[in-house]
Amino acid sequence: MSVGTRGDYVKATVTVNEELCKGCALCVGACPKALMTLDGSPLNAKGYKTARCADEAACIACAFCAVMCPDSAITVEKEV
Numbered sequence: 001m002s003v004g005t006r007g008d009y010v011k012a013t014v015t016v017n018e019e020l021c022k023g024c025a026l027c028v029g030a031c032p033k034a035l036m037t038l039d040g041s042p043l044n045a046k047g048y049k050t051a052r053c054a055d056e057a058a059c060i061a062c063a064f065c066a067v068m069c070p071d072s073a074i075t076v077e078k079e080v
């Protein structure tokens with residue numbers, strides 16, 4: 001296993017554009033690993049709670065969260 005990978009798995013980065021997010025939580029329900037959360041996130045300029053991935057190390061980079069987001073606020077990047 002090399003640095004930055006977990007076995008044959010992926011290293012994922014989940015980025016939420018906080019100014020696009022409106023706190024609808026659709027991404028929270030979409031994540032099969034229950035990693036997306038609104039808890040503990042800052043409010044954005046519009047006053048919405050914003051989503052974040054609570055544990056990128058556990059993320060499988062499926063991008064369900066990004067696909068589900070109606071505001072295209074989420075970007076999922078993965079290193080194979």
Ligand code: SF4
Binds near residue numbers: 032033060063064076
């Ligand atoms: S990419 Fe998949 S596993 Fe990772 S946070 Fe999004 S929905 Fe969850």
Ligand code: SF4
Binds near residue numbers: 071073
């Ligand atoms: S689905 Fe998009 S707009 Fe809704 S909480 Fe998640 S990141 Fe924010």
